[in-house]
Amino acid sequence: MRVTWFYRPEDARGGRKPFHGEKELFQSDHADVITSDTINGMCRVHTLKQYQALSEIGEMDYFSRFTYKATTGRFSPDSVPVYCVCEMPYNPDLSMVECEGCEEWLHPECLGLTERYVKKMDHFVCAECTKKHLEVAAGKKRKVR
Numbered sequence: 001m002r003v004t005w006f007y008r009p010e011d012a013r014g015g016r017k018p019f020h021g022e023k024e025l026f027q028s029d030h031a032d033v034i035t036s037d038t039i040n041g042m043c044r045v046h047t048l049k050q051y052q053a054l055s056e057i058g059e060m061d062y063f064s065r066f067t068y069k070a071t072t073g074r075f076s077p078d079s080v081p082v083y084c085v086c087e088m089p090y091n092p093d094l095s096m097v098e099c100e101g102c103e104e105w106l107h108p109e110c111l112g113l114t115e116r117y118v119k120k121m122d123h124f125v126c127a128e129c130t131k132k133h134l135e136v137a138a139g140k141k142r143k144v145r
Contacts, residue, residue, distance in 0.1 A: 005030040006045060006064065013073030019089040023051075023061065026068035026075070052092060063092070086110050097121075101129030 006025040009016040025045055043060040051063035067076045080089040083096065083105040090096075095115045096105040100123055108118045111126070118124065125133075 001036055001039070002031060002033050004028065005032070005070070006062075007068050007070070012068050012070075012075075019091045021063065021092045023057070023063060025062045025064045026066045027064045028068045028070045030070040048090075048092065084110050097124050099124060099126040099129055101125045101133070 005028050007028050007030075009020040009024060009026070012026055027045070041060075043062055044058075046054070046061065046063045048063050048065040051057070051061065054061060065080075068074075069076070082089055084107050086107065090105075094107055094109075095118070096107055097111075097118045098105050104126065106126060108115050
């Protein structure tokens with residue numbers, strides 16, 4: 001059988017980063033021909049979007065969003081969008097909340113909030129948007145009739 005290897009972040013050059021999900025794998029350019037009797041199990045590797053859409057994540061469900069070139073230690077894509085005030089790429093293991101003003105995604109922890117508190121909120125507006133709103137409101141003169 002011809003197999004293509006997936007690497008865990010800790011097995012790739014540079015190691016695990018804070019934005020790597022617990023069940024993240026890197027598809028690699030490393031391939032081998034092996035005999036079927038050396039295979040001892042199977043897992044399902046999804047794209048990040050497919051993984052997020054799963055109604056239930058099983059023990060054997062993983063996701064991959066990077067391709068890893070094992071010979072050079074390079075990743076593709078070599079950069080990804082960053083979010084939050086911490087400027088980290090998205091990690092599906094960490095909860096995030098979207099500001100209704102600027103539509104930025106933020107980690108409750110980075111805002112000094114708990115995940116439980118954020119889940120109870122009907123609306124969320126970040127401190128920057130609240131500050132801008134208050135500045136605009138303070139600059140407007142009230143009309144009186």
